[in-house]
Amino acid sequence: MSLALLAQVTGATQDPTPITAIQDQVHVPGPDIYWPALIPLLILLVGGLLLLTFSSFLRKKAPRGIFAAATVAIAVASALSVLPLWAQVQGWDKLLWWDIHPNPSGAYTTIGGMVGVDGFTLFVTIVICAAVALAALLTDGYLRREDMEGPEFYVLMLLSAAGGLIMAMGNDLIVVFIGLETLSIAVYVLSGMHLRRIQSQESGIKYFVLGAFSSAFFLYGIALIYGATGSTNLVHIKTFMSQTVPTQNGLLLIGLGLLVVGLAFKVSAVPFHAWSPDVYDGAPTPAVAWMASGVKAAAFAGMIRIFVLTFSNYEATWKPIVYALAIASMVVGAALAVVQSNVKRMLAYSSISHAGFILMAVEAGSAQGNSAVLFYLAAYVFMVAGSFGIATIVGRKGDGAHSLADYKGLARTNPELAVAFTVLLLAQAGVPFTAGFFAKFYAVEAAVDASSWPLAIIAMLSAVVSAFLYLRIIVAMFMSGADDGDDGPVPTRAERIPVPVGAGIALTLCVVITMVVGLFPNLLVDAAEKGQPALVQYDSPSSGSAAAAGTTGTGQ
């Protein structure tokens, strides 16, 4: 219609050929999209939205646990859909009994080079899915106890996980930013979800203000790097930096620094940790389980892709910063955890200390460091989700009973909870025959191989300090009697803290996996070693192939 009008205005004397010329110009070819690569992401995203839609059609109250079951199913489906992609990236001919003959095999990139699929991305995807499933299992009983049943909690968790996936697979700084924001915005809401608990709203606002602040820094860093290199694509940035000798790279250095700040906020590394004890303390405990496991995994994935992979020839710039962050996080996290009297805050500080260990592996900047990060994240998700799972149950109605005194005598009222918590805490302390030992071991090994001796020594010392903290909780649970040796009255059945079914399943999974990985670490080490990140150059869409050849940098 408007084109016809245009033709009339431009002059009736001309024949209508110019119109077709305009139409030819309007045609813009879209990027080739290799849909199978996006299936894990789409399952989480569409699953979450469908859950929200269907629940709004329910006339009666939803059957017990249906939302949690659906969320777990979605997370498991997403994790399973990763397996064919993993086989393709690793170049396997067979996945169990299924002949796949991947063509092409190896890491690849799609959607115009915006998204990269490699072993690292896929490993982190499975870790994030596991975190969602565990958090959903914990949420079920929690929501019923707190009388706030509804699908929103689960939907937000799924959408947040989708953001984490985008962040892990982002091959472009803007995609990483959008993933980061999708992840964070959902978590801001999650931490303010408990409307009857004023601490929850306070933590929501605190998290929002500081999170938005750090996102703005992250974005400004992207803008400066764009200005310095002329692109936001990680591959282009890397190529640009390897080809040109910058005469003045002030913009690039400031941009890099701002990116570190933004990501350090998300992983709550000291000195950008101030929000995390407050938020962990106030937010609904299952949301904290997700925050401490999934959100951190995604942020570390972004960190590895950006720093270790893309800015590998700027190591002299970012490594000292990460080095300092790692030392500060390990020391401050362990030291401040000891003086807390609230178990949730203790766990928050201990997760800061864990972030220091993972940063140490990031600082190594080697293939070994990357697999140490993956192993640590995988082990850490189960340890921390399990620990906050116990805190969810012991928090009792109102989610307020989190002081150390509330854990006194837990071994007498709920022996199974006390034993599970003991295993998880010992694993966090890095006691041998648990997953936590090997996680710390590989991280320290990576640091030593990268000749970061002081870092490795400080790591081991801080592990000793934080062991004291974990023992304090264990002592409180088991040695509850008075000083004169009197154990006090035998607890009645009414004093038992009820353990919801979902939380029971989640805790069993966490304890079993922590133990099994501790006894047979090779199960996980192989996968972590194969899960190397890679930056792959994107071929122009006209070549017809969604996947591309020419790896510019593989996990170094």
Place this chain on the structure above:
Amino acid sequence: MDAQNLDLAYLALAAILFAIGGVGLLIRRNPLVMIMCVELMLNAVNLTFVTFGKMLNDITGQVIVFFVLVVAAAEVVVGLGLVVAMSRRRPGADADDLRLLRG
């Protein structure tokens, strides 16, 4: 002013706006003003992107702004929701009143 100096002036303006937003977020106590400061920071980054896009003669810088606008809108929606939820419980509370969580 020639074109290059003008670009640099825009970059400087964006940096100043970003700093105003950042400092404002730290010193202002009203939650609504704090949200406005976040917006100011994000829009300062938008200005930076557009200016760099013009300097590099590259359309990407301007396209990114649309993404950032959407993200900023989503962030404000959530932020205002959190502020409303808080002021229902504690009318007139400002950032200094948020001190239940400490230790």
